[in-house]
Each structure stands twice: as structure tokens, then as C-alpha cells.
Amino acid sequence: MQKKILSFGEIVWDIFENKKILGGAPFNFARFSRKFGADAYILSAVGKDENGAEVFNFMVREGMPSDFVQELEGEETGKVLVKIENNAPSYEICSPAAWDKIEITPQAVEFAARSNAIAFGTLAQRSDVSRQNLFKIIRSASKKCLKVFDANLRQNFYSKEIITSSLEIANILKINEEELPVISQMFSICGSQTECARKIFKMFNLNYLVLTRGADGHIIVCEDREITGKSKAEKIVDTVGAGDAFTARFVFEILNGKTAEEASDAAAISAAKVCAKEL
Numbered sequence: 001m002q003k004k005i006l007s008f009g010e011i012v013w014d015i016f017e018n019k020k021i022l023g024g025a026p027f028n029f030a031r032f033s034r035k036f037g038a039d040a041y042i043l044s045a046v047g048k049d050e051n052g053a054e055v056f057n058f059m060v061r062e063g064m065p066s067d068f069v070q071e072l073e074g075e076e077t078g079k080v081l082v083k084i085e086n087n088a089p090s091y092e093i094c095s096p097a098a099w100d101k102i103e104i105t106p107q108a109v110e111f112a113a114r115s116n117a118i119a120f121g122t123l124a125q126r127s128d129v130s131r132q133n134l135f136k137i138i139r140s141a142s143k144k145c146l147k148v149f150d151a152n153l154r155q156n157f158y159s160k161e162i163i164t165s166s167l168e169i170a171n172i173l174k175i176n177e178e179e180l181p182v183i184s185q186m187f188s189i190c191g192s193q194t195e196c197a198r199k200i201f202k203m204f205n206l207n208y209l210v211l212t213r214g215a216d217g218h219i220i221v222c223e224d225r226e227i228t229g230k231s232k233a234e235k236i237v238d239t240v241g242a243g244d245a246f247t248a249r250f251v252f253e254i255l256n257g258k259t260a261e262e263a264s265d266a267a268a269i270s271a272a273k274v275c276a277k278e279l
Contacts, residue, residue: 028244
């Protein structure tokens with residue numbers, strides 16, 4: 001049976017000097033989950049503006065349902081201003097944005113109640129409105145539903161309170177090698193990467209902790225073991241979205257009964273395809 005997945009959070013346009021690219025971790029998670037075969041939706045909001053219209057056009061082309069994407073009058077579609085200086089990008093996440101005011105509908109609540117997984121992060125929790133509605137959605141889910149927390153720490157739009165409350169309801173935590181020391185320091189945890197990951201895993205009674213490490217591969221912490229895997233990327237055009245693809249594929253495979261080893265191996269392959277811009 002096709003698994004149902006709901007992703008909650010931001011839809012943003014990354015605005016470069018000469019181009020713009022549609023993204024946002026929750027949006028990417030939903031898009032990749034659908035490509036892998038899940039019945040995946042994103043619950044978000046865009047402005048009633050040109051960028052918002054282009055979001056809907058993109059979703060039509062990609063075959064993504066927009067049932068739970070609200071179009072808000074007087075709000076601006078999310079943007080991230082990207083500047084490249086000395087070959088290094090810097091980002092400014094614009095505020096406020098339409099996804100700061102995500103509302104829930106009876107239809108979204110009903111879908112959440114039937115979902116096999118709900119994914120969320122920290123960025124959409126920067127506003128009280130979206131944060132409160134996220135937790136309402138999660139409370140409507142069944143106990144069997146996997147709650148997937150992709151920390152996705154950005155600028156100063158997170159806090160120990162947000163991370164703690166998110167981890168307390170999560171079954172799966174996804175972090176990268178830059179985020180691990182930040183969260184470890186918050187909770188006075190020290191040690192190697194694997195030791196810190198294991199301590200966070202135990203502290204919050206998780207099912208899985210997924211640590212992506214770029215070219216160094218990944219570590220998956222399970223109840224009885226740690227799984228270390230290598231990167232599958234042989235051709236790297238752009239790494240943007242690779243982590244989102246990894247998370248989406250890992251969750252998809254776990255929902256379909258695969259072992260953590262099988263799921264992480266498939267996830268690494270999908271992440272490599274994104275790096276090569278083949279997915």
C-alpha cells in the first residue's frame with residue numbers, strides 16, 4: 001500500500017543575482033518522497049504574488065498536489081537572498097513570509113490522521129502561528145505515525161526550547177555534521193561524532209538518528225548499533241537538496257519495511273543522484 005507522508009513548513013525561492021531556485025527543506029522532502037513513490041503532500045503557505053503563482057506552476061509540472069498549500073492575500077512568498085562572495089555563498093532568509101502563517105484545515109488534519117510519517121523542522125517554528133499549528137497537526141496523527149525532525153538549523157531561527165520540544169515528539173532525528181556540535185553543546189554533550197549522536201539518541205528515546213557528513217558519508221544510530229556508510233557521490237554538480245533527498249529516501253524505505261542498512265544505502269544513492277543533478 002502506498003505510504004502517506006505529510007511535510008510541514010517553508011516553501012522558499014533562493015534568489016541569486018541572475019536566477020532563482022525553488023526549495024526549502026520541507027518542500028524538497030515532499031517532492032523527493034513523491035518521486036520515490038509515496039503519497040506525499042506539503043502543508044505550507046505562499047503569498048498571492050508572482051512568486052506564489054510560480055510555486056503552483058512548478059508543482060503542476062512536477063505532478064505535486066497543492067491541496068494543502070495556502071495562498072495568503074497580503075503576505076509575501078518566502079525568499080532567501082543568496083550572495084556569492086569569494087566563491088562562498090551567504091544567505092539571508094527574509095522575514096516575514098507567508099509560511100510564518102500556516103493554517104490548518106479539516107482536510108489537512110484528516111490526512112495527518114492517516115499519515116505514516118510527518119516531517120518538520122525548526123525554521124517554520126520561528127513564528128508562533130505556524131509552530132502552534134504544527135503541533136496541532138502532530139497531535140492529530142496516530143501513535144504509529146513516524147515523526148521526522150530534520151533540525152535544519154538556519155541563522156538564528158531556532159532555540160533550545162524549539163529543539164527540545166521537537167525532539168520530545170520525534171521518532172527520527174536528521175542532522176548534519178555542522179548541526180551535531182551545536183545541538184550537543186546545547187545539552188552539554190561531548191565526545192566523538194558517534195558518541196554525541198548516541199547520547200542524543202538515548203536522551204530523547206529516538207528510533208533512529210540520521211547524521212549526514214557530506215563527502216564522509218553518514219552514520220545511522222539505532223537502538224542496538226551504529227551504521228556507518230560511505231558517500232556514493234562520484235560526480236558533484238551541486239549538493240543543494242542532497243540532504244533532503246537522503247532523509248526522504250531513508251524514511252520511505254523504513255516505512256516500506258527495509259532495514260536501517262538497506263534504507264541508508266538507498267538514501268546515499270539518491271543523495272548522490274541529486275549531487276549529480278540526476279534526480
